[in-house]
Amino acid sequence: MGTILELENLKKRYGLRWALTGVDLTINEGEVLGLLGPNGSGKSTMLKLIAGLAHPTEGKVLINGQKPGPESKGHTAVLPDVDHIYKWMTVQQAIEYVSGFYEDFDHDKADRLIEMMGIETDMKVAHLSKGMNERLKLVLVMARNADLILLDEPLGGIDPTSRDKIIYAIATEYRWEHSAMIIATHLVRDIEPLFDKVLFLKNGQAELYGNADELRSKYNGSIEDIFKEVFV
Numbered sequence: 001m002g003t004i005l006e007l008e009n010l011k012k013r014y015g016l017r018w019a020l021t022g023v024d025l026t027i028n029e030g031e032v033l034g035l036l037g038p039n040g041s042g043k044s045t046m047l048k049l050i051a052g053l054a055h056p057t058e059g060k061v062l063i064n065g066q067k068p069g070p071e072s073k074g075h076t077a078v079l080p081d082v083d084h085i086y087k088w089m090t091v092q093q094a095i096e097y098v099s100g101f102y103e104d105f106d107h108d109k110a111d112r113l114i115e116m117m118g119i120e121t122d123m124k125v126a127h128l129s130k131g132m133n134e135r136l137k138l139v140l141v142m143a144r145n146a147d148l149i150l151l152d153e154p155l156g157g158i159d160p161t162s163r164d165k166i167i168y169a170i171a172t173e174y175r176w177e178h179s180a181m182i183i184a185t186h187l188v189r190d191i192e193p194l195f196d197k198v199l200f201l202k203n204g205q206a207e208l209y210g211n212a213d214e215l216r217s218k219y220n221g222s223i224e225d226i227f228k229e230v231f232v
């Protein structure tokens with residue numbers, strides 16, 4: 001089981017304010033990390049540093065042993081960073097267009113995901129509801145055979161009754177043996193069955209980090225219960 005992502009004493013400061021104060025972690029092939037923490041705890045900052053959209057103040061991000069750059073960007077799929085969708089396109093046109101940017105885009109996977117997410121491919125992107133738009137972005141990210149998948153609040157605009165369907169789609173199309181995934185979310189209860197590891201961030205610091213099942217046993221509760229215990 002190879003290592004896909006390593007963070008070493010990762011720190012980020014914006015002006016005088018520290019957004020991350022030293023995070024260490026390792027994610028191997030096939031693992032899913034739940035990234036949890038209250039508003040402003042540094043989750044999006046951590047994902048941006050990994051995606052190469054911001055630079056660390058100190059410390060290191062290594063993806064397949066390399067610093068983020070053009071090479072790692074080609075192997076990293078980021079939600080919500082899908083900025084190639086034009087509103088005048090139909091869903092099908094948007095899929096064709098976005099697929100052209102990525103060598104690892106898998107059209108069969110995109111078709112399956114579109115079906116699972118219940119999106120009509122002949123609809124114009126401009127006419128999609130907010131939730132449907134978010135589903136489309138998720139399809140475009142999950143349709144890539146990327147080594148590393150970063151999902152920042154993938155269930156944000158999804159109504160509660162559809163969340164199980166969306167989680168099922170993510171789980172079904174995730175390349176369990178070849179990829180690593182980080183899911184940052186506040187909707188812990190819905191998505192925690194997917195987590196292998198969990199990192200709880202508080203004020204930019206790792207408050208708790210470990211294997212999800214071991215944490216459940218140790219604290220005798222769900223990850224959601226532990227989240228409330230750690231942060232209340």
Ligand SMILES: Nc1ncnc2c1ncn2[C@@H]1O[C@H](COP(=O)(O)OP(=O)(O)OP(=O)(O)O)[C@@H](O)[C@H]1O
Nearest residue numbers: 014017018019037038039040041042043044045046
């Ligand atoms: N571009 C920026 N410039 C200045 N400060 C920033 C910037 N981005 C984030 N911050 C600050 O860094 C801290 C961490 O923010 P971040 O967005 O990473 O938190 P988060 O855990 O993702 O929050 P949320 O759950 O609300 O999305 C906050 O104090 C925030 O105000």
